[in-house]
Every structure is written in structure tokens, then in C-alpha cells.
Amino acid sequence: MVLACASDTFYDIFNELLYARNDIWRAGTEAFRSELFPFEERAISRHFPSPPGTVLVGAAGGGREALALAKRGVPCCCVRTSPPLAASLTDVSGELPIENLVGRYEDPPFLATLSQPPVTIDLRQRVPFVAAILGWASISHIRSDQHCIATLRQFGNMTRGPILVSYLPGFGGPNRKFTVHTGYYRQFKGEEIRAFAEVAGLDVVHLDEEGMPHAVLRGSTTLATEITTSQALAAETPAPAEPADKSRQIRP
Numbered sequence: 001m002v003l004a005c006a007s008d009t010f011y012d013i014f015n016e017l018l019y020a021r022n023d024i025w026r027a028g029t030e031a032f033r034s035e036l037f038p039f040e041e042r043a044i045s046r047h048f049p050s051p052p053g054t055v056l057v058g059a060a061g062g063g064r065e066a067l068a069l070a071k072r073g074v075p076c077c078c079v080r081t082s083p084p085l086a087a088s089l090t091d092v093s094g095e096l097p098i099e100n101l102v103g104r105y106e107d108p109p110f111l112a113t114l115s116q117p118p119v120t121i122d123l124r125q126r127v128p129f130v131a132a133i134l135g136w137a138s139i140s141h142i143r144s145d146q147h148c149i150a151t152l153r154q155f156g157n158m159t160r161g162p163i164l165v166s167y168l169p170g171f172g173g174p175n176r177k178f179t180v181h182t183g184y185y186r187q188f189k190g191e192e193i194r195a196f197a198e199v200a201g202l203d204v205v206h207l208d209e210e211g212m213p214h215a216v217l218r219g220s221t222t223l224a225t226e227i228t229t230s231q232a233l234a235a236e237t238p239a240p241a242e243p244a245d246k247s248r249q250i251r252p
Helices: 008-020 038-047 064-070 083-093 145-158 190-199 223-236
Strands: 055-058 076-080 098-102 110-112 120-122 131-134 163-166 176-179 183-186 203-208 214-218
Touching: 008 083, 008 183, 038 163, 038 203, 038 214, 055 064, 055 145, 064 076, 064 083, 064 098, 076 083, 083 098, 098 110, 131 145, 145 163, 145 190, 145 214, 190 203, 190 214
Parallel strands: 055 076, 055 131, 076 098, 131 163
Antiparallel strands: 110 120, 163 214, 176 183, 203 214
């Protein structure tokens, strides 16, 4: 019923309220997770450059990825739609190298600070980022193929290195869904992510459909080196367990 009748405005408002009020996504709460997931650890260790260099984190929520990386000395620029979640990250980040901005995937390069009055920031003054992360399964919340492609292209334009994208897997049946715990989301197959990347002008360095499905994308300049390194490391590294319940904890 919701999928048949709801507007984009409804989905935007619902997701904003759902995530902003949930302690799972609010930095500093007992329910908040501040570590990387195993699939993120693997992808980052294999494909991301060593510090220095700033990582762009989209759909950053309360800053889980940014906090984990900043504690290792990796500067991060965080973007998300929710001012309350951004404020929760500011409250706990202290002197960590994290820049905290508010905006949607459709908004870059122009984003807003948390200050009052807000100041508009042009991300083109920060680029190129050395790597980027689209927050956990956040591409599954983008409601059209065109916006998925535009988002990937935007991140590709601002990043000179790898881009980590995770998504909710499709197992057949309708791929558009809505629940009160997750809001609107879409399920994808790896071939769809590969097709999005191709249209966006990005290469697929790595695609893993086991556990939490994810891909590492980037421009073609060092593709051959990335693939060789990935294959060598994959042969040496056992796969840790993935998060148990992915469907109820999707990041804004």
C-alpha cells in the first residue's frame, strides 16, 4: 500500500524521522556502533591508500565509518541529510580529523555546515579525495536508477581513488520494499551495480556478493594493479563473519 501511494516527500520525511530518532545511528549512545564491519575492513585494507589524504563519506549518519578511520589518523569529510545525526558526531569527535557537513547525495558539490547560520561549502574546494565510502547499503535507499548513476558519477568526479559501495542483495521477487524499521529501500544484484558503474564512467575493481554485498569502484588508471593486489590478498585472508541483521539497520 505504501509503495503504491507514497510520494518522494513522504519517503524523505519518514527516513529523516526514523534515523534521526534511532540511537543505533546516534553517535555517543550505547546502541551506536563505532567500528567498521569485517567487509569494510577487508575492502579498506586492500584498496584504500594509507594516510595522509581525506576520505569522503556519504550517507555518514552518526559517523561510524569516519570515527573508525579518524582514530587511525585518516581525515574524513562526512555528508548526510540529518542535522541531528551530524550534531551527534560533532559532540563525540573532539579533535579527530573529521569535517561534518549536511546535504543529500543530489546536493554536492554544495553542502552546508552545522553552524548557525549555516555556511555553504563547495566540495570542489576539497577535491580530489583519496577515497570514498557510500555509507552502509545507502545506495539501496536511492529511489531511481538515474539517481544511483548520478551519485556514483558525482563521487567519481570528486575522488581520485577507490569508492566503496555496499548494497542490499536481491533474491528474486519485487526489489522495491518498505518497512517501518527501514523505510524505502531497493535490493540489487551485482550485475546491476556493475551496470550503474559502467554508465557512471567507473570501473569495478572488486565485487563481492557473499555476506554483505559490496563493490570497490574507481577510474581506470590503476585498475590492473588493483585487481592483481586484490586477488593476491584474497588468497591469503580468511573471511570474518558479517553483521547478523542487515535488513533492520540501514544507514541514512
